[in-house]
Amino acid sequence: MAQMEKSAKIYVAGHRGLVGSAIVRILKAEGYTNLTARTHDELNLEDQAAVKAFFEEEQPEYVFLAAAKVGGIYANNTYPADFIFNNLQIQNNILHQSYLSGVKKLCFLGSSCIYPKLSPQPIKESYLLDGQLEPTNQAYAIAKIAGIEMCRSYNRQHGTNFISVMPTNLYGPNDNFDLQNSHVLPALMRKFIDAKQAAAPAVTVWGTGKPRREFLYVDDMAAACVFLMQTYNDSEIVNIGTGEDVTIEEVALLIKELCGYEGRLEFDTTKPDGTLRKLLDVGKLKSLGWSPKVSLRDGIHQTLEWYAASRKETAPLS
Numbered sequence: 001m002a003q004m005e006k007s008a009k010i011y012v013a014g015h016r017g018l019v020g021s022a023i024v025r026i027l028k029a030e031g032y033t034n035l036t037a038r039t040h041d042e043l044n045l046e047d048q049a050a051v052k053a054f055f056e057e058e059q060p061e062y063v064f065l066a067a068a069k070v071g072g073i074y075a076n077n078t079y080p081a082d083f084i085f086n087n088l089q090i091q092n093n094i095l096h097q098s099y100l101s102g103v104k105k106l107c108f109l110g111s112s113c114i115y116p117k118l119s120p121q122p123i124k125e126s127y128l129l130d131g132q133l134e135p136t137n138q139a140y141a142i143a144k145i146a147g148i149e150m151c152r153s154y155n156r157q158h159g160t161n162f163i164s165v166m167p168t169n170l171y172g173p174n175d176n177f178d179l180q181n182s183h184v185l186p187a188l189m190r191k192f193i194d195a196k197q198a199a200a201p202a203v204t205v206w207g208t209g210k211p212r213r214e215f216l217y218v219d220d221m222a223a224a225c226v227f228l229m230q231t232y233n234d235s236e237i238v239n240i241g242t243g244e245d246v247t248i249e250e251v252a253l254l255i256k257e258l259c260g261y262e263g264r265l266e267f268d269t270t271k272p273d274g275t276l277r278k279l280l281d282v283g284k285l286k287s288l289g290w291s292p293k294v295s296l297r298d299g300i301h302q303t304l305e306w307y308a309a310s311r312k313e314t315a316p317l318s
Contacts, residue, residue: 003230004062004105009034011060013045013094014067019109019167021174022222023064030226036060046089055097063098063106064225065091065147073136073206073274075181080139087143095150095162105161107229108151110144110237112168112214112280113137122281125166125237134275152235163232165225168241168280172218172299173306185215188252189304192259193311202264203256206271209249214241214279217299220292227290241280242292251296258301 004010010027014020015037027035036058043054045067069086076083091108098106115123116131128148133141151162171185179187188205195203224240232238246254252265285291294302 004032004226006031007034008032008061008104009036009059010062010064011036011058012064012066013037013090014065016174017066017068017070018170018172018175018218019221020064020066022172022218023066023225026219026222026226045093046086048093051093051097052100055101059101060098061104062229063094063103064229065094065106065108067094068109070140070183071176071181072183072187073272076137076140077272083137084139084143087140088146091143091147091150095147095154098162099154099158099160103160105163105229105233106151107225108147108162108164109225110148110164110166111141112166112239112241112278113141114144114148114166115278117275119278121277122243122279123239124281125239125284128237136272136274148237155235161233163228163234164237165228166237166239166280167221168214168216168239168278170216170218170221172303175218175303175307177307184213184248185251185255185300186303186307188255189259189300189307192255192261193304193308195263196259196261200263202266203252203261204266204268205248205252206268207248207273208269209252209265209267210247211273211275212245212247212277212279213251214243214245215251215296215299216241216292217294217296217302220294220299224285224290224292228288232288238285238288239280239282240285241282242296243280243282243286245277245279246296251300254297255300255304258297258304 117134119127148164154160175186176182177186177190
């Protein structure tokens with residue numbers, strides 16, 4: 001398969017989000033010059049007719065499908081109908097129109113929550129559909145599994161080149177820092193920055209702090225996606241992660257240190273922990289020649305600096 005040309009027209013769906021904005025940064029840094037994107041106000045990806053008109057007008061050659069409705073445990077558990085409906089609509093429209101428009105290659109971004117709740121650790125790509133899903137995000141996971149199968153099916157029936165990647169827990173610039181609907185890492189960053197400003201005596205962390213999570217800086221994730229678009233042409237999914245994990249308590253203590261917060265941690269054990277461990281096996285990705293570059297400490301520091309700047313903070317972070 002031909003590599004993605006620097007002048008090729010590339011559509012990044014979800015370019016303002018955490019992953020999409022990182023993909024745009026990496027593409028520009030690597031010299032890709034013909035990028036196209038639309039805001040939600042300009043193009044509702046759940047509108048089939050609007051997506052069809054966009055593809056007919058723009059005729060993108062390559063597509064990164066990073067648009068999705070995402071959230072943490074609370075959001076997934078509270079709005080399951082929204083998560084399955086919105087994500088299925090977006091995926092169906094973009095994947096089908098990519099096929100009809102003759103897109104050369106597409107990268108579909110899934111999630112590590114597609115794997116069974118009690119998967120052996122670390123989680124291999126082959127464990128997909130081997131057991132029950134985590135109930136708190138089952139609707140979102142099923143939508144993403146449907147996207148994977150759609151990519152496989154279009155490749156098999158129509159000869160498309162749609163690849164599917166499964167990232168671990170991501171964080172970085174342009175993340176969602178809302179305390180109710182965000183993922184654990186940005187929620188903790190927000191809590192510690194707020195607590196430091198207010199001189200609060202304690203920060204409350206949801207759950208016991210014992211679950212282990214793997215975290216990947218989003219620019220590393222984006223770099224992996226661009227790498228795979230240049231080198232990988234197979235229907236089988238690829239995990240993207242670091243291959244290392246930490247407890248929620250450990251990552252909370254790291255954020256506490258980097259924020260310079262001097263209060264104490266408290267754990268609200270009435271809140272759910274979710275899956276106790278979710279570590280991806282990244283042997284396949286490493287064998288293809290890619291490994292992450294940004295450490296957890298450096299990634300959190302960079303994200304804290306970005307978030308502080310986005311809030312126009314003047315107090316330096318230690």
